[in-house]
Amino acid sequence: MTDRVDALVVGGGSTGCGIARDLAMRGLSVALVEQGNLTHGTTGRMHGLLHSGGRYAVSDQASARECIEENRVLREIAGHCVEMTGGMFVQLEDDPDEYFEEKLAGCRECDIPAEVLSGAEARDREPYLTREVKRAIAVPDGAVDPFRLCVANAADAERHGARIETHAPVTDVLVEAGEVVGVEVEHESGPGKRNHREPGTVEEIRAEHVINATGAWAGRVGEMAGVDVEVRPSKGVMVIMNVRQVDTVINRCRKKGDADIVVPHETTAILGTTDVEVDHPEGYPEERWEVDMMIDELSGLVPILAEARTIRSFWGVRPLYEPPGTGTTDPTDITRDFFLLDHEDRDSLPGMTSIVGGKFTTYRLMAEKISNHVCEKLGVTAECRTAEVPLPGSEDFSVLRDYMDEFGLRSPIGRRSVQRLGSRADDVLKTDEPNPTVCDCEAVTRAEIRDAIEGAGSDLNAVRIRTRASMGNCQGGFCCHRMASELHPNYDEETVSAAWDELVEERWKGERHALWGEGLSQAALNYQLHATTMSLDREPAVADFGAFDSGVETATDGGERTTGSRPSPDPRSDGSRSEEGRNGD
């Protein structure tokens, strides 16, 4: 482990991880520090849309072109993170024709494949669309798993020698003789992989150049260095449904508006979103009206959503930025383009660059441009290779083999594991040990959980985002404790308990925004399983064991206890129990 590197990246979101991979592949020594988990900030809180560019084809054609290019690149280098669902811009009866035509023309100008569908054709593809559909434009939108993508970037950066530190918030930016020379971080759980309850240490990491890739938190890091970075955080809500009501991305074809997109994502569909400027990237209100609006508005597009089961909601903050003096008041008008702020040029403070704005789909391109900039600063001439070299998991994406026999897994479980793992499936799933299912809803087996623990340490939320365990219908009611058990005995009981509590608490955080109908019923069941059957709600303080009864102690003929071995007086006559109808969890 080195404490002096060529480049230090602050921020473990898609951009930061992308930069770390890019620079490490070019041969630089790199460290990345992240205050929470990888994807802790904005990346882990988006709806998982892989833009075709169609969304920006009218308002921002430069972005639209970048999107379709990167869309093609990611399909190649990150096949195991992408599902090419396709997408539609749907025009309802009352939506203006003019905008529809503009959108279509815009797509074509930007080289985005676009096909006009009649209302009937659109409903053939997506039967749950409202009958009010007039026309639609089909575009190559897709779904992308931001967690998997981000983790794959970090893993590849590590493979190229980078040091990745999560749960390591920056406590100071080191400025010496008018120059940024590194940062001070606090390791909340000891350096390396996260280990709950390990006492923290403070470390100075020195670097030739520091890259502030903290998105909505960029202002805070800027402040530590003494420069102004005025990011305008804007919150958006996402509501997760328990099944995929649609299999393609559904966009409303009209000018900007809240609640206008449904993205199919793994077993779920995600409804989005709002755009409300907030004061800080954390601690903003998460409000009921936002959740209700998603369902009310989007059920106009897909009526079945009004009756469907919601499993949780979450909020993310966009790191919006506009150059000083633009004076935009509505956050939806602020460009989604990104900005590279060289603090030497801008603030006469050499040694640091901030990257702000931007969007997930073009993270790789942003990383390339910043890496170019950093290399130029450091006199490095190596070329960027991230558009050609596949990410770990996508090297050999010939996944549709019969994994059922190969890994001893039943078909749906095997198929889903392989989809998640891509070309890593062999490494992870081929184990001599039994490989039982740990999370039934999302079909995650022990081998996958253990692989994630190897990568993430005792942080079960990091295990969760790598595997999807606990993210299904039961929201962890049946599997949080099973996931925790997999930490033992490599981690002691105290560590396991802390990680377990943290996961249960995190699941509740999103679930509580879906507390009605099936969601409330599930929450009540989870609460009863955890609190009644396991007594997880209490740290029992038994002052006097002697005050409690210790059972019947009557001796029988052999001097043995009556408990346990009494012969059955009356064997029951109801026959053997059928497993049918009883064995489902």
Next chain:
Amino acid sequence: MAIESDVLVIGGGLAGASAALSAARGGASVRLVTHKENTLRNASGLIDVLGYHGSDEPIAEPFEAISGLSDEHPYRKVGVEAVREALALFDEIAGDLYEGGHTSTNTLSPTYGGRVKPTSRYPESAAAGLASKSENTLLVGFETVTTFDAPLAAERLDASVPFEVRGVTIRFPGEFRADARITRLARALDADELLDRENRVGTREELATRVAEHLGDAERVGFPALLGDDEHRDVRADLEAELGVPVFEVPMGPPSLPGMRLEDRLYEALDAEGVHVEAGNPVVGYSEEERQITAVSVDRGRREIPYHAEQFVLATGGLVGKGIDSDREGVYEPVFDCHVPQPEERYEWFHDRVFDDQPYARFGVEVDDDLRPLGSNGEPEFSNLRAVGAVLGGYDLAREKCGSGVSLSTGFTAGSNASEDLQ
């Protein structure tokens, strides 16, 4: 043919069964209709009367603590004597399937999460494992049973009990898929499936052999609750004979074999008392005359059939069993639309930390001292309807560890009172 009975009980869980049994014993003709699988298969099988009230110190004497509960608590409606009588009825019905009836003091049971929990009655299969009995303990888990990690549970228990607990994980004897259900493993023990035809070694003997090498100075051995189903006594007896120490089950979540064994016992008792049980069809409506229910209608797929009775008992469960349901606008009781007190604002149904004192956990109908659901005006909704068990509001069965006791005692009271009220 008209369907008629004196008392009609809606719901087939612990509360419904208790109501039906006590009504039948009071001399009434009783019919019990239950829609879906009841929630007993989710339940550990432990019968909790009252485990906590206020502090984190578990309650040793639950009956004494009842007087300290708030007026809204169902125990305060039925009174402590009814709780005792209901438990006595349970003891009689459960017979040798359960223990704990020799005392009114709580015991402490280990949970599969590795914590101890105060409880009042426990399956006979769990009796040797009480945490309030000071004996060195070996917990045995199975590689593929991911819901119970014996070494972890042991480490946790060991830290809180005054005896030694060790845990070991072994492979379950026989060839099973890695994700075989625990009911499949229980069946292998039930049948004592042969593993080695030449030497006639069965599953039970092989299991004992695998455990024996880890036994050390353990004075008892605990397993996840999958030691047989129909033949659970024989399975345990064989293991005890081989190992030479008492063997017990650690109660678990769904699918819970102790819960299912209890369910079977209750339905045998209902049968013995002449209660007519009908499963599989929901109650979807009712008719009334002057705030007296005359019949409920049961959806039998093709037709809605009226079921007439003099007295009705609502035992449909809480949020989990859907006896209480909700939508984005509010919380309601779906069969009779009885009033359910609730904060108007949905975001006041919960608090921000999962184990806070959650308002939603107390959702349910409000009743008078005769368990008749009250309207928002404080008057009984119907003169001949009583509500029992988890459909009742005003208590948090998970936090207080009192679910079974409330179900039994309110069921008992409603059943007795219903039979007394017959004209």
